[in-house]
Amino acid sequence: MTQELTEDGRPSGEPRAWADLVTAVGSLERASAPRWVWAHGMDIYPRLLAAGVRVERCHDVELTETLLLGYIGRWGEPRSVPAAWARLTGGPVPADKPIRAKETQPTLFDAEQPADPLGGVDPLKVLVAVHADQLRRIGETAAPGRFRLLVAAESAGALAAAEMGHAGLPWRADVHSALLTEMLGPRQAYGLPPRKLGELSERIAEALGDRKMHPDSPAELLKAFAKVGIQLRSTRSWVLKEVDHPAVPLLLEYKELYRIYTAHGWAWLSSWVHDGRFRPEYVPGGVVSGRWATRGGGALQIHKRVRRAAIADPGWVLVVADAGQLEPRVLAALAGDDKLALAGHSGDLYRALADEAFGGDRPRAKIGMLAALYGQTSGEAGALVAALRRKFPRAVDYVEKAAQIGESGGLVRSWLGRTCPPATSGWTGGSLDPEPVEEVSDSGARNRARGRFTRNFVVQASAADWALALLATLRPALTGIGVEGARPELVFFQHDEVIVHCRAEDAAEVTAVLEQSAATAGRVVFGDTPARFPLDIAAVECYADAK
DNA sequence: CGATCCGGCGCC
């Protein structure tokens, strides 16, 4: 069933029955390309894509419900359409289904689900009512125009996520496998580490004089080092680097190769790469800041060294675009720090910052900026932030304020209104109950950690606002390029970076559209700001050649 | 035994 709605969410005309979902959406999309209101795009849209149906716009009710609940500090409440309906009508609120539904016996959770959570009401009517109520609640936020943008961007992001999952990132399994053999030695029988790892492991054990040593066990490593008279705080690579012992360089090499073997080795290849495409499952809104997460495949942690295997189809290229120095630029826009915004006009913001406030020392300028964004105070970071503050007080004060709000129990929002989750129960700021005496000092540390979180949230989440707006702008713009059957396709998105796969002859046009989309996203999200958000763009055959 | 936590490290 479908129901046409007016702009303010009221039904217009009668519901319409269809033979099936694909026919309904396909024909209405061709006729009028409406903004689809549906429960959850990630449940519905992949099926449509599989049947060859694309849609231009949607309002994702579940994602919107999550944003609206977060806005009023009710993080974690069920966000399904039936749950929203229950809150609206005062009924019992059904719990959300677990994200990873396992094929196991019924659990207590299942038993608690009412047989009909809508109490016999027509599901279409429920959807219409919940949507209308969402529009009303959006109108009651402090900045409804921005929140509307947030909802539109979040919904468009879900469409993009499904489309990217459908397209997949071009991936050459043969190249990847050859790369692994070159780095690790030939693949061994199941369960046996490849030759180079085995050899390194033996040499490490020898160097430490402990033949049975297993280098991927931190506990064993600590013991082995203790036996040769070296007390390690941990076995992290940056700790090991401080130590002068012949086992250390071997260990560092082992760690890097072992990481590639376990995270991006042959097992990863056979699980995640099929028919020349890497298809991760993106989870829009999977991170509280609005960044995406993935389920399996680790798409957002593709090791630089295996990007060699991401290769465009013959005659096609990967147009790789990343928003360099995005977070300081976003901070400039958020804080209205025009001086910082202007520092970004030269292209290299850190260079300009260095010349302005750090006597030309770019590394220190970068550390100072990142320390302000993350709340780092150790070493000389505190002094560098202070130096930054002297020249860019508005920017630094903006994040300091966010930190204070967090430390004293408040919530902060992104520019478009995405709200951070409340502190967990372990956190004590604003609590009426005094902590037991022995935990007081610890609660101070927790509050400061909370401050670092809210400090970073305002910037990271606003950067995510911008990135989603970029995706939302880019999606429709790409459909006009190339020829039917060979359109450019969005194939990858990672926080501040997108990859478009297109015919080589379309690369220039795609590049232009990317640049326009970045500028449009900046204007739409932040309005009148001197801040710029340039993309570094490279059209390459191989992802590894983009940087 | 599986489920969960933890150390470690990859990406941004």
Add this chain to the structure above:
DNA sequence: AAAGGGCGCCGGATCG
């Protein structure tokens, strides 16, 4: 004195 945000994934260690 020290004080770096957000994730996912791996293997090992530990819990129930």
